[in-house]
Amino acid sequence: MSVVVTNPPRAERALVDALAAFGVATIHEAQGRRGLLGSHITPIQSGIRIAGNAVTATVAPGDNTTIGVAIEQCSEGDVLVVVPTAPCDMGYFGDLLATSLQARRVRGLVIEAGVRDVADLNHMGFPVWSRCVSAEGTGKGTVGDVNVPIAIAGRIVEPGDVIVADDDGVVVVPRRNAAQVLAASKAREEKEAGSRARYAAGEIALDVNNMRPLLEKAGTRHVDYADWVKEQQA
Known part of the structure; x- marks a missing residue:
């Protein structure tokens, strides 16, 4: 029913x-x-x-x-x-x-x-x-x-x-x-408006979202291409 x-x-x-x-x-x-x-x-x-x-x-x-x-x-x-x-x-x-x-x-x-x-x-x-x-x-x-x-x-x-x-x-x-x-x-839209202004000024997500500590914790390293090729050939 x-x-x-x-x-x-x-x-x-x-x-x-x-x-x-x-x-x-x-x-x-x-x-x-x-x-x-x-x-x-x-x-x-x-x-x-x-x-x-x-x-x-x-x-x-x-x-x-x-x-x-x-x-x-x-x-x-x-x-x-x-x-x-x-x-x-x-x-x-x-x-x-x-x-x-x-x-x-x-x-x-x-x-x-x-x-x-x-x-x-x-x-x-x-x-x-x-x-x-x-x-x-x-x-x-x-x-x-x-x-x-x-x-x-x-x-x-x-x-x-x-x-x-x-x-x-x-x-x-x-x-x-x-x-x-x-x-x-x-509150979220106000926060995003601030982030949008920073992006428009040339900043990138790594800094706007404070992501660099995450990369460090993950053990991420930056390697020049030539050095990376040498490592792959070693």
């Missing part, structure tokens, strides 16, 4: 929108290199970054019924996150479902399966991160769960968690940690 959970708690919109200012890589690093979905989840578009509260859904292999069920639970500012209960690359989602989500001001879709109508989705400006693109359509008849914790691309996503997605992939910020991760992301 399937379950549809209504009105789960969501992260505060102000926190969600503030996290949208930071890239996936920055947030991933700022929260201790956690929360990054597997690299097989990629965008179908480029140059777009979104953040929103997760509405989660499980779908049966080859059946997209639950996406329609989940849309009813989506609100403005949400991101729909979908995973099949068994691996399936069929095209679960296209321009019609995107039109329905767009009407509800949903910010995007993350799905560990296939999508189709890619040209139409890009023309609409509806962002999608998916496992693949597939024109093969799905059937209807089996209902999964909505707004329950799901495992997707190696990570656990709970309804109301913050999803941030851009050209680098997708990262999950647990709802309860949103404020802490936002502060850490700001």
Whole structure:
């Protein structure tokens, strides 16, 4: 029997929108290199970054019924996150479902399966991160769960968690940690701004990141090429 959970708690919109200012890589690093979905989840578009509260859904292999069920639970500012209960690359989602989500001001879709109508989705400006693109359509008849914790691309996503997605992939910020991760992301970006200025002034990573002691500890030595050739011939 399937379950549809209504009105789960969501992260505060102000926190969600503030996290949208930071890239996936920055947030991933700022929260201790956690929360990054597997690299097989990629965008179908480029140059777009979104953040929103997760509405989660499980779908049966080859059946997209639950996406329609989940849309009813989506609100403005949400991101729909979908995973099949068994691996399936069929095209679960296209321009019609995107039109329905767009009407509800949903910010995007993350799905560990296939999508189709890619040209139409890009023309609409509806962002999608998916496992693949597939024109093969799905059937209807089996209902999964909505707004329950799901495992997707190696990570656990709970309804109301913050999803941030851009050209680098997708990262999950647990709802309860949103404020802490936002502060850490700001601090990291400020640190990187200082590092960027040093790189622009001509310094290199060995000095900006204080890596020379690591080389010394590893026993790394610098040898002139001519001397190295003599050593190889000895």
